[in-house]
Amino acid sequence: MLGFVMPLYVYIIEDLLVALILLSSFVMLSSRWISFYIHAYGFQSFLIFILTLVLGIESQDINLYIVAFLTLFVRTVIVPYILLRMIKKFNIKEEVKLIIKIPLSIISGLLLTVFAYFLIYRLISPFSPKIVINASSIALSLIFIGFFMIISRFTTITHILGLLIIENGIFLLSVVVVPTLPIIVELVVLFDILVTVAAMLILSMFMKLQTGSFSTTMLNRLVG
Amino acid sequence: MKIFIIVFLIIPLFASLISFIAKNKRFAEYLTLFSSFLNLLGAFLILYLILNFKTIFLFNGAIAIDKFSAYIILLTAIVYFLSSMYGISYMRLALEDEKMTDGEFFRYYLFFNLFALTMFIAPMINNMAVYLIDIELTTIASSFLVISEVTEKSIEAAWKYILIVSAGISLALLGTILFYLSGNIPGSAHAVSSLDWTYMRLNAGYLNENILRFAFVLIVIGLGTKAAIAPMHTWAPDAYSEAPSPVSAMLSASLENVAIYGIIRYFGITGAGIGFGYPETILIIAGIFSIFIGIMGIIYQRGTKRLLAYSSIEHMGIITVGFGLGGVFGTFGALLQMLGHTLAKSSMFFGAGNFLHKFKTKDIRKIKGVFYLMPVTAFLFSLGSASLIGIPPSVLFISEFSIILQSLKDGYYWITVLLTVFLAAAFISLLSKTGSMVFGKPDDNFNCEKGDFPPFSYVPMLLPLAASVILGFYIPAGLHDLLSGIIDIIR
Numbered sequence: 226m227l228g229f230v231m232p233l234y235v236y237i238i239e240d241l242l243v244a245l246i247l248l249s250s251f252v253m254l255s256s257r258w259i260s261f262y263i264h265a266y267g268f269q270s271f272l273i274f275i276l277t278l279v280l281g282i283e284s285q286d287i288n289l290y291i292v293a294f295l296t297l298f299v300r301t302v303i304v305p306y307i308l309l310r311m312i313k314k315f316n317i318k319e320e321v322k323l324i325i326k327i328p329l330s331i332i333s334g335l336l337l338t339v340f341a342y343f344l345i346y347r348l349i350s351p352f353s354p355k356i357v358i359n360a361s362s363i364a365l366s367l368i369f370i371g372f373f374m375i376i377s378r379f380t381t382i383t384h385i386l387g388l389l390i391i392e393n394g395i396f397l398l399s400v401v402v403v404p405t406l407p408i409i410v411e412l413v414v415l416f417d418i419l420v421t422v423a424a425m426l427i428l429s430m431f432m433k434l435q436t437g438s439f440s441t442t443m444l445n446r447l448v449g
Numbered sequence: 450m451k452i453f454i455i456v457f458l459i460i461p462l463f464a465s466l467i468s469f470i471a472k473n474k475r476f477a478e479y480l481t482l483f484s485s486f487l488n489l490l491g492a493f494l495i496l497y498l499i500l501n502f503k504t505i506f507l508f509n510g511a512i513a514i515d516k517f518s519a520y521i522i523l524l525t526a527i528v529y530f531l532s533s534m535y536g537i538s539y540m541r542l543a544l545e546d547e548k549m550t551d552g553e554f555f556r557y558y559l560f561f562n563l564f565a566l567t568m569f570i571a572p573m574i575n576n577m578a579v580y581l582i583d584i585e586l587t588t589i590a591s592s593f594l595v596i597s598e599v600t601e602k603s604i605e606a607a608w609k610y611i612l613i614v615s616a617g618i619s620l621a622l623l624g625t626i627l628f629y630l631s632g633n634i635p636g637s638a639h640a641v642s643s644l645d646w647t648y649m650r651l652n653a654g655y656l657n658e659n660i661l662r663f664a665f666v667l668i669v670i671g672l673g674t675k676a677a678i679a680p681m682h683t684w685a686p687d688a689y690s691e692a693p694s695p696v697s698a699m700l701s702a703s704l705e706n707v708a709i710y711g712i713i714r715y716f717g718i719t720g721a722g723i724g725f726g727y728p729e730t731i732l733i734i735a736g737i738f739s740i741f742i743g744i745m746g747i748i749y750q751r752g753t754k755r756l757l758a759y760s761s762i763e764h765m766g767i768i769t770v771g772f773g774l775g776g777v778f779g780t781f782g783a784l785l786q787m788l789g790h791t792l793a794k795s796s797m798f799f800g801a802g803n804f805l806h807k808f809k810t811k812d813i814r815k816i817k818g819v820f821y822l823m824p825v826t827a828f829l830f831s832l833g834s835a836s837l838i839g840i841p842p843s844v845l846f847i848s849e850f851s852i853i854l855q856s857l858k859d860g861y862y863w864i865t866v867l868l869t870v871f872l873a874a875a876f877i878s879l880l881s882k883t884g885s886m887v888f889g890k891p892d893d894n895f896n897c898e899k900g901d902f903p904p905f906s907y908v909p910m911l912l913p914l915a916a917s918v919i920l921g922f923y924i925p926a927g928l929h930d931l932l933s934g935i936i937d938i939i940r
């Protein structure tokens with residue numbers, strides 16, 4: 226956390242957690258099955274919850290507690306539950322169609338992570354300790370990986386998950402870099418996630434009823 | 450004052466809920482028209498209060514309405530009023546000849562009023578992050594309007610819209626967090642620990658320069674997605690062409706203004722922090738590219754509403770260039786361009802909606818001889834296209850002229866040359882397309898009734914065009930004061 230001095234064990238936990246968060250996003254890049262994606266997303270959100278909780282306990286900031294438990298509630302429980310129910314209801318067992326194959330996706334993810342590290346290093350290195358640079362560059366790389374997932378996977382569910390990973394990255398960045406951010410911002414962002422996911426799921430249900438599939442490969446009529 | 454603003458916002462909410470619950474078609478139509486009329490009056494009243502008193506602060510500074518916000522609220526209210534008037538005609542025809550069901554009809558009125566509500570809230574909000582979330586809510590409300598008639602094409606358009614714009618807004622959110630970081634660097638003398646426009650603007654001198662540069666680029670990309678500035682415009686032609694015409698008008702003529710409003714707020718903060726040179730350059734580059742893409746789209750266009758969408762992209766480019774050039778003339782021109790574009794574009798979309806109902810197609814090549822079939826609509830449509838490309842009695846002529854004047858005054862001659870060439874290209878290409886639709890002779894084997902649709906189909910086209918022509922001759926002192934006040938706020 227920028228601007229706070231923490232005991233050593235917090236730094237170790239923080240390093241470990243952000244490494245696991247990065248790992249979970251690579252797990253998503255290396256998979257073909259939609260339910261796998263959703264579980265990885267829930268796991269990642271749970272790790273972010275633990276990180277926020279630890280930072281909240283250590284800085285004794287009541288706002289961080291609230292945000293942490295709301296994260297647990299919304300990102301770890303509600304959103305994965307809705308998505309999994311959706312999958313069960315429509316009985317989706319199809320594999321995700323990949324435009325970029327798995328090895329290449331992982332290499333691209335690596336490159337994006339390195340790029341995020343350089344960007345963050347140039348931006349905040351003059352005034353922040355190394356641990357913050359590590360954590361925030363991983364947050365930025367989550368944003369990049371989210372965008373990469375949106376452009377390289379062709380189902381509505383993976384599009385939604387890509388957006389959710391981007392939100393996770395933004396949330397992680399805001400917790401690590403600007404812990405004093407007004408709590409109203411975090412609250413409205415969580416509200417926004419719920420509403421956006423609901424709206425996109427309704428849209429994809431319409432799509433399923435019209436085209437018979439969640440795949441977005443046939444969305445190529447409107448050009449020019 | 451508090452009560453007044455709350456009532457102003459509750460009117461569209463009530464209209465949407467009641468028209469959805471009551472399930473009475475005539476009632477829903479006229480309730481929406483009535484509520485939009487009340488909102489138009491309310492917007493004028495807000496403007497009057499702002500012009501005579503100072504900025505309104507409500508709820509502990511959570512809502513701040515200054516001249517710029519009041520101007521955007523007025524523009525939104527105008528389009529809301531016109532669209533709900535035109536919606537009466539459009540939706541009746543859609544129920545008659547297309548396969549729109551009753552459920553779709555009431556869903557349309559539910560989300561139509563909610564969409565207007567979210568657009569009214571956006572310029573009032575003082576907190577940047579809450580503003581962005583409100584923009585996200587406008588996306589959700591309008592994506593359900595895009596699928597008013599559920600077809601494969603409209604679902605595709607809505608999906609592209611919600612996906613691209615949500616991703617854009619999340620980038621803008623990242624930019625906002627970096628804005629906050631730039632004022633809260635540990636060890637700095639003065640922490641700017643608030644996300645309010647007003648507070649940030651006053652303390653812009655304490656923000657960190659490097660982070661501010663990066664953050665502003667993210668904001669232009671993020672909110673530029675919503676404002677359909679190229680190259681983030683790809684959702685716009687799809688959504689505008691698949692949505693019902695009143696919704697296309699709302700999307701094009703007022704939603705883009707609301708997004709540009711956000712960019713200009715950030716622009717003001719960035720400029721006050723690190724000087725206006727850097728943000729101006731970014732806006733000019735984005736704007737010029739946007740004009741170029743818009744005109745390329747117009748030249749190779751076959752669909753009526755897609756044509757108007759690309760014209761919107763071009764106009765957003767002109768507005769961005771105007772703000773980017775800065776100065777009194779540039780900013781004045783850009784603000785006036787917002788008004789002129791709002792008036793002319795909404796009328797054009799209504800005309801395109803009438804064509805769609807008459808000819809049952811959006812293909813420009815199949816629409817011929819409108820003057821023969823629907824004289825009033827054709828007259829107003831040609832007047833609208835003339836006004837849209839800035840032929841003198843229209844207000845867009847004044848605004849485009851003053852933007853070009855500013856580029857000459859600052860010595861950016863290459864911008865002058867590019868703008869003139871692009872505007873001439875838009876002139877030729879748009880007029881040739883609309884001319885081929887309006888004139889000519891309809892096919893002999895094309896049999897449909899001659900004559901216009903009932904007055905609700907052309908009165909909403911007439912009103913904004915009349916206003917546009919009158920403003921072209923004479924800009925009232927009140928409007929002039931308002932725009933000069935906004936220039937002081939921005940710079």
